[in-house]
Amino acid sequence: MQRFSALALLKRGLTGQRGWREQWRRAEPQAGYDVVIVGGGGHGLGTAYYLAREHRVGRVAVLEKGWIGGGNTGRNTTIIRSNYLYAESAALYDHALKLWEGLSGALNYNVMFSPRGVLMLAHTVHDVQSGKRHVHANRASGVDNEWLTPQEARAYCPPLNIDDIRYPVLGAALQRRGGTARHDAVAWGYARAADALGVDIIENCEVTGIRRDAAGAVEALETTRGLVRARRVGVAAAGHTSVIMAMAGVRLPLESYPLQALVSEPVKPVFPCVVMSNTIHAYISQSDKGELVIGAGTDAYTSYTQRGALHISGHALEAICELFPLFRRMRMLRNWGGIVDVTPDRSPIIAKTPVPGLYVNCGWGTGGFKATPGSAHVFAWTIAHDEPHPINAPFTIERFRDGELIDEAAAAAVAH
Numbered sequence: 001m002q003r004f005s006a007l008a009l010l011k012r013g014l015t016g017q018r019g020w021r022e023q024w025r026r027a028e029p030q031a032g033y034d035v036v037i038v039g040g041g042g043h044g045l046g047t048a049y050y051l052a053r054e055h056r057v058g059r060v061a062v063l064e065k066g067w068i069g070g071g072n073t074g075r076n077t078t079i080i081r082s083n084y085l086y087a088e089s090a091a092l093y094d095h096a097l098k099l100w101e102g103l104s105g106a107l108n109y110n111v112m113f114s115p116r117g118v119l120m121l122a123h124t125v126h127d128v129q130s131g132k133r134h135v136h137a138n139r140a141s142g143v144d145n146e147w148l149t150p151q152e153a154r155a156y157c158p159p160l161n162i163d164d165i166r167y168p169v170l171g172a173a174l175q176r177r178g179g180t181a182r183h184d185a186v187a188w189g190y191a192r193a194a195d196a197l198g199v200d201i202i203e204n205c206e207v208t209g210i211r212r213d214a215a216g217a218v219e220a221l222e223t224t225r226g227l228v229r230a231r232r233v234g235v236a237a238a239g240h241t242s243v244i245m246a247m248a249g250v251r252l253p254l255e256s257y258p259l260q261a262l263v264s265e266p267v268k269p270v271f272p273c274v275v276m277s278n279t280i281h282a283y284i285s286q287s288d289k290g291e292l293v294i295g296a297g298t299d300a301y302t303s304y305t306q307r308g309a310l311h312i313s314g315h316a317l318e319a320i321c322e323l324f325p326l327f328r329r330m331r332m333l334r335n336w337g338g339i340v341d342v343t344p345d346r347s348p349i350i351a352k353t354p355v356p357g358l359y360v361n362c363g364w365g366t367g368g369f370k371a372t373p374g375s376a377h378v379f380a381w382t383i384a385h386d387e388p389h390p391i392n393a394p395f396t397i398e399r400f401r402d403g404e405l406i407d408e409a410a411a412a413a414v415a416h
């Protein structure tokens, strides 16, 4: 793998940027692999990387129907945090956060992880109680989270309006280790590192069927580029998971919704952290290019259209203008949507399935980007060992049958 270093950058800079090679090969599908991952988002690419790197699985392919990172990985607002309520969730997301902290070095690729702090606002007495409950629960499980008064919240984020607004700011939870990362770089960094370990990354290759042998186990995938044999298949296809799992006759408790985001025209650095408001459902940060990155809520109905309803983004902008009046005259440059896969308890599934050789990583809903390295890491373990890693052991499909829910829905209302 060509390595990035200050010396390499200087050398290429002085020689007209000649000599850089492609970041990953344009691989052709082979007849068979030890493991095939369906979905070239961050979770799928990361899983392939950890399979090759930590479990020494020899022949691994990632099949992506479009281009890598073209799904939710490239469409999200990149909020990273680990201050979830339940111990199972905090362990999973904090595993990810610890990996984020060293990811650029591990991949030799700058994923621009920026731990600038995530502030979660409380607007009602219930919000305050719920926010403080999170703070205490997190601290009991060793995850940083602290409670701020409205004045302390404004000191941390000076553009925040705490005076005389429709939804008063009564306090805020702050996770200082939380922040953002560059979404595309995460897909590209994992792709490049996986490719260097021999993983075939095959774009424009849609999986259209899953073949099972007489015993019911997975034996091959039908794709738009031919049949690909594999005895172990990991599906990490976000909003399209139900469609793919139905090919193997597996029904999951998932619903797919459009979720939208917007960016403004770029301005000079003005916004120092990430701010989320679950109650009025808007969240905002500033990208390194200077654009305000704003997230809205999901549509109220299921759909695969990859664009959301206009009134949803309008509602988010009304909230942003009230919380941050200095942004009232900003222009929005563009908006877009992604299809998110939502479980009844708003927690993911990272598990074996009833079909031998078929594994699934899904249900991340509105908040799976932050989990990317941790989720990929434990999913690779699950596929390599044919049993869950202790961190993802609670995130089974069977919990919906057995009532062992990890109810981050009631706890968080939204999970970005």
Ligand SMILES: Cc1cc2nc3c(=O)[nH]c(=O)nc-3n(C[C@H](O)[C@H](O)[C@H](O)COP(=O)(O)OP(=O)(O)OC[C@H]3O[C@@H](n4cnc5c(N)ncnc54)[C@H](O)[C@@H]3O)c2cc1C
Binding pocket: 038, 039, 040, 041, 042, 043, 044, 063, 064, 065, 066, 067, 068, 069, 070, 071, 072, 073, 074, 075, 076, 077, 078, 079, 080, 205, 206, 207, 208, 236, 237, 238, 239, 240, 244, 259, 260, 261, 295, 336, 337, 338, 339, 340, 364, 365, 366, 367, 368, 369, 370, 371, 416
């Ligand atoms: C607008 C928006 C804002 C968000 N904001 C945040 C946030 O701030 N923080 C956060 O943590 N999370 C956020 N999320 C959620 C987050 O983006 C996702 O949970 C996460 O990126 C999912 O990653 P993934 O790799 O599983 O899926 P994806 O990146 O969607 O990758 C799945 C891939 O599977 C491919 N695929 C589908 N069907 C097939 C097939 N038949 N054959 C082959 N390939 C197939 C798709 O083309 C896609 O590339 C947001 C999502 C959206 C849409």
